[in-house]
Amino acid sequence: MRKLVLSAVLATASLFGMAAHAAEFQAGKEYVELKNPVPVAEPEKIEVVELFWYGCPHCYQFEPIINPWVKQLPDDVDFKRVPAMFGGAWNVHGQMFLALESMNVEQDVHDAVFNAYHRDGNKLETPEKMAELVEGHGVDKAAFLKAYNSFGVKSRAEQAKKLGMAYQITGVPVMVVNGKYRFDIGSAGGPERALEVADFLIEKERAAR
Template sequence: MLKHLVLAFAMLALAPLAAQAQDFKEGEDYDLITPPIRTTTGDKVEVVEFFWYGCGHCYSFEPLIGQWKKGLAEDVQFVGSPAVWNKPMELHAKAFYTAEVLGVGEAMHPVLFQAMNVDRKRLQSDKEIKALFTANGVSAEDFDKAYNSFGVNSQVRQANSRARAAKITGTPEMMVNGKYRISTRKAGSQANMLKVADFLIEKERAAGE
């Protein structure tokens, strides 16, 4: 019994080393972004997730990436970036940044995902989005002020520009430090996307030393 326990602990100890040793290749597992995109997180390694609230794949990715974010080191900054390909998606991006401005992002992020993927609400009007916020404790006045603000509209434009510059082709996709794009198609699975992200974070960390 003791021998089995020692073996189990040894395997657990070696697991991180095995993960670190895993090598991913540009063009096969991830893509290089050229020219690189300017980051907004200073000296930290920036990891961006491009998503859309109406995307079923993003909805299934949410628990995985939520758990993954909890283990990020202090020198890594995660940034959510809503994709904006049409007018309804622009409204959903405004909802995301409105929640961030009001300090209710953590509460409203899952609410917005559930509304579109579980409750089958299309959220194609300002009125529908406002109703969702007010139903979750945000005052109508606060919502209107943030939703129609210059700051929120500016962030939506920046998100659109970021996605175009990264040449994303779907959601969810990830970008590491403005240099690398990770897609499910290249990585092979959503779980592998996070492994590739870990690999690239370490690559950028080593390059900055």
């Protein structure tokens, strides 16, 4: 009898904990539910997008926090980074990211770009400066420039612009879960809290399937 009572108490406590967690994040507060959901690349998975800019100090500070989180995501979650394209340096650096992504470079190359901009003061204004930087991290200079100027990368840059508009972003870093829910570090309550919101929304989408 005592075991049954204890089980009932634990079950009630568990349900209460789940309810408390569910109430922790609310649409219109920590995140925004998009009126017009954006189609995802792989509908069979739960898509998580981070929109960023290499020149954004908040994105730079978010990197060591979000990268370990990305590594432990389950197989049913499809994580993508999308460069925010607001014109000028944003577009140039966004095209750089897409060129490097098309070359399947390691994360440490992207880390080197962030460090060059924020730590070393290298603003990477031209493709040539970008090529010189990445060459020092094992990326072929000519291959990078070819990728940077390729039709495929330029087409993906246009797609990134359209995605940013569809998500209705006004700054970065911003995260979008399954094309439905948008939030940023500020609305979430901090970098670590943003990942908690992401986990909450991933679970929300998983439960709805």
